[in-house]
Amino acid sequence: MSTPAPAIPLPTTAPLSVAMRDGSRAEHEAAESSAFMATLLDGGIEPSGYAAYLRRLRRVYEALERVGRACAADPLVAAVHDPAIERLGAIDTDLEHWAAGPGATDLDEPVDSPAVDAYVARIEAAGAWGGAYVAHHYTRYLGDLSGGQAIGRVLERHYDLDGAGVAFYEFPAVPKPKPYKDGYRSRLDALDLSEEEVARVVAEVQEAFRLNQALFLELDAELGLSRA
Numbered sequence: 001m002s003t004p005a006p007a008i009p010l011p012t013t014a015p016l017s018v019a020m021r022d023g024s025r026a027e028h029e030a031a032e033s034s035a036f037m038a039t040l041l042d043g044g045i046e047p048s049g050y051a052a053y054l055r056r057l058r059r060v061y062e063a064l065e066r067v068g069r070a071c072a073a074d075p076l077v078a079a080v081h082d083p084a085i086e087r088l089g090a091i092d093t094d095l096e097h098w099a100a101g102p103g104a105t106d107l108d109e110p111v112d113s114p115a116v117d118a119y120v121a122r123i124e125a126a127g128a129w130g131g132a133y134v135a136h137h138y139t140r141y142l143g144d145l146s147g148g149q150a151i152g153r154v155l156e157r158h159y160d161l162d163g164a165g166v167a168f169y170e171f172p173a174v175p176k177p178k179p180y181k182d183g184y185r186s187r188l189d190a191l192d193l194s195e196e197e198v199a200r201v202v203a204e205v206q207e208a209f210r211l212n213q214a215l216f217l218e219l220d221a222e223l224g225l226s227r228a
């Protein structure tokens with residue numbers, strides 16, 4: 001009698017990229033339905049309001065890009081880190097368009113935003129474990145390369161921009177987002193993470209979405225917006 005072939009263990013967890021997307025579906029919907037985003041997409045945000053958003057994003061990306069560079073040798077961070085898609089320069093270019101006026105583009109002026117303070121602190125803490133950094137990188141850059149592309153096109157149309165002020169949505173190094181995102185997801189899926197580590201990454205993605213949501217709520221209050 002032959003001995004039975006050893007059972008091949010079935011994968012117990014979804015690939016990391018799927019776990020991250022599925023695990024943040026509800027948070028994504030909440031972010032999509034914020035009053036700021038809805039009003040922005042309707043063409044109802046004043047240039048100073050959009051500048052207030054960009055100034056917040058500027059601090060978020062400054063932290064993401066600073067921590068990414070500092071941890072670039074970490075094998076988890078290396079799977080996503082890509083200086084060619086950094087956004088800080090694009091945000092500064094856009095701020096010059098939206099925050100026109102004497103002194104308004106003074107980038108050294110501190111941004112008074114508890115939501116940004118909390119977000120930046122969380123990104124800095126994520127430098128302690130590459131998996132947490134990956135969660136923050138994914139939430140912003142994959143979003144920018146996904147729905148962000150459509151948002152950029154709507155802004156151009158509604159605000160009659162003719163290409164000005166939307167550098168944030170343009171990725172000269174990524175002519176086609178789909179193959180880039182496919183490659184990004186394959187690199188995520190090739191990471192050797194335990195089930196528990198995958199769960200930690202997903203929890204950090206959810207946290208990253210909540211921090212973005214808090215940033216939108218803060219803008220809603222500052223700009224006097226409410227959900228329709």
Ligand code: HEM
Pocket residue numbers: 017020021028031032033037038041138139140142143144145146147148209212
């Ligand atoms: C009105 C606002 C938004 C709209 C209309 C929107 C729309 C979309 C759409 C249509 C996709 C799927 C695109 C595709 O499959 O290629 C997507 C993906 C994504 N979005 Fe958004 N989004 C919005 C806001 C946000 C925000 C605020 C964040 C985070 C800060 C975000 C993060 C993401 C991420 C990470 C993905 C990639 C999901 C994956 O494939 O793993 N989105 N978004």
